[in-house]
Amino acid sequence: xxxxxxxxxxxxxxxxxxxxxxxxxxxxxxxxxxxxxxxxxxxxxxxxxxxxxxxxxxxxxxxxxxxxxxxxxxxxxxxxxxxxxxxxxxxxxxxxxxxxxxxxxxxxxxxxxxxxxxxxxxxxxxxxxxxxxxxxxxxxxxxxxxxxxxxxxxxxxxxxxxxxxxxxxxxxxxxxxxxxxxxxxxxxxxxxxxxxxxxxxxxxxxxxxxxxxxxxxxxxxxxxxxxxxxxxxxxxxxxxxxxxxxxxxxxxxxxxxxxxxxxxxxxxxxxxxxxxxxxxxxxxxxxxxxxxxxxxxxxxxxxxxxxxxxxxxxxxxxxxxxxxxxxxxxxxxxxxxxxxxxxxxxxxxxxxxxxxxxxxxxxxxxxxxxxxxxxxxxxxxxxxxxxxxxxxxxxxxxxxxxxxxxxxxxxxxxxxxxxxxxxxxxxxxxxxxxxxxxxxxxxxxxxxxxxxxxxxxxxxxxxxxxxxxx
Ligand SMILES: CCCCCCCCCCCCCCCCCCCCCCCC(=O)SCCNC(=O)CCNC(=O)[C@H](O)C(C)(C)COP(=O)(O)OP(=O)(O)OC[C@H]1O[C@@H](n2cnc3c(N)ncnc32)[C@H](O)[C@@H]1OP(=O)(O)O
Ligand SMILES: NC(=O)C1=CN([C@@H]2O[C@H](COP(=O)(O)OP(=O)(O)OC[C@H]3O[C@@H](n4cnc5c(N)ncnc54)[C@H](OP(=O)(O)O)[C@@H]3O)[C@@H](O)[C@H]2O)C=CC1
Numbered sequence: 001x002x003x004x005x006x007x008x009x010x011x012x013x014x015x016x017x018x019x020x021x022x023x024x025x026x027x028x029x030x031x032x033x034x035x036x037x038x039x040x041x042x043x044x045x046x047x048x049x050x051x052x053x054x055x056x057x058x059x060x061x062x063x064x065x066x067x068x069x070x071x072x073x074x075x076x077x078x079x080x081x082x083x084x085x086x087x088x089x090x091x092x093x094x095x096x097x098x099x100x101x102x103x104x105x106x107x108x109x110x111x112x113x114x115x116x117x118x119x120x121x122x123x124x125x126x127x128x129x130x131x132x133x134x135x136x137x138x139x140x141x142x143x144x145x146x147x148x149x150x151x152x153x154x155x156x157x158x159x160x161x162x163x164x165x166x167x168x169x170x171x172x173x174x175x176x177x178x179x180x181x182x183x184x185x186x187x188x189x190x191x192x193x194x195x196x197x198x199x200x201x202x203x204x205x206x207x208x209x210x211x212x213x214x215x216x217x218x219x220x221x222x223x224x225x226x227x228x229x230x231x232x233x234x235x236x237x238x239x240x241x242x243x244x245x246x247x248x249x250x251x252x253x254x255x256x257x258x259x260x261x262x263x264x265x266x267x268x269x270x271x272x273x274x275x276x277x278x279x280x281x282x283x284x285x286x287x288x289x290x291x292x293x294x295x296x297x298x299x300x301x302x303x304x305x306x307x308x309x310x311x312x313x314x315x316x317x318x319x320x321x322x323x324x325x326x327x328x329x330x331x332x333x334x335x336x337x338x339x340x341x342x343x344x345x346x347x348x349x350x351x352x353x354x355x356x357x358x359x360x361x362x363x364x365x366x367x368x369x370x371x372x373x374x375x376x377x378x379x380x381x382x383x384x385x386x387x388x389x390x391x392x393x394x395x396x397x398x399x400x401x402x403x404x405x406x407x408x409x410x411x412x413x414x415x416x417x418x419x420x421x422x423x424x425x426x427x428x429x430x431x432x433x434x435x436x437x438x439x440x441x442x443x444x445x446x447x448x449x450x451x452x453x454x455x456x457x458x459x460x461x462x463x464x465x466x467x468x469x470x
Contacts, residue, residue, distance in 0.1 A: 002420045004290045004413075008034035012104045012144075016086065016135065017111030018042035019055055021246050022151065022232060025278045026109060026285060027079075028064055028239060033286075033420060035072035041101060043084035043091060043112070052081040063444070067239045086112055086131040087123070102141050107289050108148045110135055113211075115248060117202040117390045121193045122181050128207035129174050129214055136218040146293035147223045149285060150215050154230040154274070154306050154401055155394070156208040159199040162400045165302040167216045167226070172196060174210040174217070201393040212302075219300055225292045229281045230306040230401070231394070234437040236277035236428060242440025243278075250275060250318075253391070254441050256384055258326050260336030264352035265388055267342045267395040269316035272308040274399070276425065277433065281305050284406065284423040291409055303409065304401040305423060313430045315342060315395055321431055325438040330456040332448050335377075336360070337463040344396060357381050 008030060017023040019042070027040060044052045056079055059065065068075055082101065084091040090098065114127045132150065139148050157163050177196070181189065193203065200206035212226055234244035234251075244251055256262035284305045292301070307313065319340055326338045341356075343349050358381060365375035410424060418424070442448050 002033065002414075002416050004287055004417050004421050005033040007290045007294065008107075008286070009036040010038050011106040012038045012041065014041045014043070014101060014105045014108045015111065016043045016109070016131075017113065017151075019044055019047075019059065020111060021244075021248070022229075022278060022281060023109075023111045024059055024062075024064060024245070025235065025243075025282045026111065027059075028068055029279070029282050029286065031065075031068045031072045031075050031078070032239065037078065039078055039080050039104075041080050041082055041105065043086065043093070044081045045083070045085045052083055056081045064239065064243055064245075086134075087126050091131070091134065098138075102138065104144065105139075105142050106144050106146050107293065108135070108139055108145065109151070109285060109289065110149065111151045113151070113208070115204060117204050119203055120186070121189050121196070121203050121207075122186065124203045124207040125177060125181055125210070128204075129210045130178055132211045133174075133178075133214045133218055136215065136220075136222070139222055140220050145222065147225065147289050149289050149292065150211070150224065150226045151285070152212050152226050152228045153205065153208050154228040154304055154399070155205045156212055156228065158201065158205055158394075158397075158399065160399075162402075163304070164402045165228075165304055165405045167212050167300070167302060168209070170206075170209050170213050171198065174214050177210065202390065216300060223292050223296055224300045225288045225297075226300060226302045227281070227285055227288060228302060228304050228306075228401075230274035230276050230304075230308070232278050232281055233275040233433075234277065234440045235279045236433055236436075237422075238279040241433075241436035242438075242443070244437070244440045244444055247445070249391075250437075251441060251445060252387060254322060254438060255331075255446065257322065257340055258331040258334065258338055258438070258441070260334035260338050261357075261381065261384055262388065263336070263339045263356045264341040264343060264349065265395070266344065266346065266349035266392050267315050267319075268344045268397070269319075269342045270314050271396060272398040273313050273315045273318045273395075274306050274308040274401075275313070275318070276305055276307050277428070280423050280425055280428075283421040284409075287409055287413060287417065287421045287423065291412065295412075301405050303406045304403045305406060305425075306401045306403065307425045307428065308398065309401060309403060310424075310426045311428055311430075317430065318434060321434040322438055325435045327460070328435075329439055329442060329453055330460045331442055331446060332452050332456050334460075335364075337460060353385060357385060 015023055018027055082097045084093050114124050139145055157168050197206040231249045234242050288303055361377040361381040364377040368375045
């Protein structure tokens with residue numbers, strides 16, 4: 001019997017960000033391995049015209065939860081969705097709900113965040129910093145709380161090259177920033193943002209660093225741990241390979257390349273592609289929750305969950321395998337035959353953008369106009385190139401993350417826990433993982449029918465553009 005799975009039995013667990021990519025996989029694993037847990041409280045806001053209940057039903061009815069329904073048939077009764085907006089005071093939680101959360105919660109997993117690179121400083125601070133402070137305040141009033149697990153990112157200190165499992169101080173105190181955002185108007189905030197974020201590449205990574213500082217400052221006597229994943233990718237093994245549900249990180253690039261929109265990118269081929277499967281991250285989170293609650297380390301431990309130092313893959317290898325997979329399982333109705341070039345030279349990159357991206361988009365829009373249709377390709381291409389430019393920082397550099405705490409934790413697990421909550425990324429076979437990843441993007445994101453593959457392959461054979469060697 002797994003010690004970790006048994007630990008979560010009978011527990012009341014509070015998850016923020018449960019409707020997000022990581023949150024869903026976390027809930028799935030919890031229900032599957034500890035079906036006797038008492039309840040999972042999730043803080044949810046209504047969204048896109050859906051009520052809280054509709055959002056929960058949609059998640060539980062998805063393919064991701066198919067196995068859970070076999071193991072835990074009463075899963076619907078074990079999820080308690082609580083109306084909450086983390087942007088508001090006290091999260092706009094009702095008094096009764098707040099009372100229940102304060103008196104019953106045993107473990108908190110704080111996953112909610114804005115992960116947009118282009119968010120406003122005001123909104124990103126509100127969600128990634130102030131809301132974290134507010135949640136810690138709530139946690140300090142929970143008599144039954146055993147552990148508070150805060151999810152950060154391995155890139156919260158990406159202004160450094162070597163990153164240890166410690167909390168680094170930020171140049172400006174989070175409290176000062178929170179206070180000043182209360183009275184500064186948006187125009188002034190926009191003006192001072194570059195000065196504040198200094199050598200961080202975007203507001204997201206900067207506010208995640210501030211969030212960690214808040215955790216350190218407001219930890220009181222709580223049992224806290226911080227987890228820093230690198231680029232979270234599709235599932236590796238559980239509940240099945242290749243599950244993915246948003247267009248963040250590599251996902252959007254895989255779609256754009258597979259559909260033939262994107263054919264060149266400014267990337268350093270030998271830079272480490274530090275992708276980490278989402279199920280690996282979740283396994284570590286659950287192991288950390290157990291360890292923090294049971295072993296009560298004296299200080300807040302930081303855990304890196306990255307792939308680069310244990311089992312490195314680079315962008316070249318990843319790109320080659322992604323392209324090879326498009327040959328076997330092409331996406332439907334591509335704009336052009338998928339092709340790819342990596343260049344680390346800015347001039348060459350601009351050349352490719354003009355010749356291989358903007359010009360074909362303009363020509364295609366002319367064709368649409370001539371045939372009486374609305375032009376759309378130039379707009380789409382501009383948006384895509386803007387997205388790519390925001391990711392460039394991360395695909396042209398490599399970082400070294402130390403993983404002493406993560407390795408220590410692995411050695412603390414029983415053989416059974418090492419199997420059930422496997423976060424040993426050395427066992428990952430990249431070629432197999434990437435193939436499943438691309439297949440997952442096709443199935444779960446693009447929702448393309450696998451029966452269409454032979455036809456798509458035939459179409460690909462007829463197009464003559466050769467693949468580049470990257
Ligand atoms: C050609 C060469 C390639 C050759 C090789 C082949 C591929 C090889 C694979 C390798 C790829 C290499 C690139 C990988 C780069 C990875 C770097 C990642 C770095 C991460 C570092 C930090 C990690 C983290 O800690 S956090 C997670 C990362 N966060 C993000 O990734 C967020 C980044 N995104 C943004 O900030 C924004 O989305 C932005 C600014 C990029 C774009 O904003 P914009 O306003 O233009 O668009 P959106 O509003 O976001 O959406 C556009 C469009 O999509 C719809 N949409 C949004 N979300 C979803 C969803 N979940 N599912 C489905 N659809 C979604 C949205 O509704 C919009 O549609 P409309 O119809 O237009 O409304
Ligand atoms: N994905 C990645 O590559 C990486 C992610 N991380 C970290 O992991 C965590 C989870 O990321 P991920 O799952 O990818 O992100 P998602 O964007 O998929 O999920 C974000 C979650 O936060 C919730 N949320 C956002 N704003 C509010 C609000 N005002 N009130 C209530 N809930 C809100 C969202 O709810 P809603 O559904 O209503 O929008 C959603 O559930 C984050 O802390 C992120 O920084 C770290 C490294 C890499």
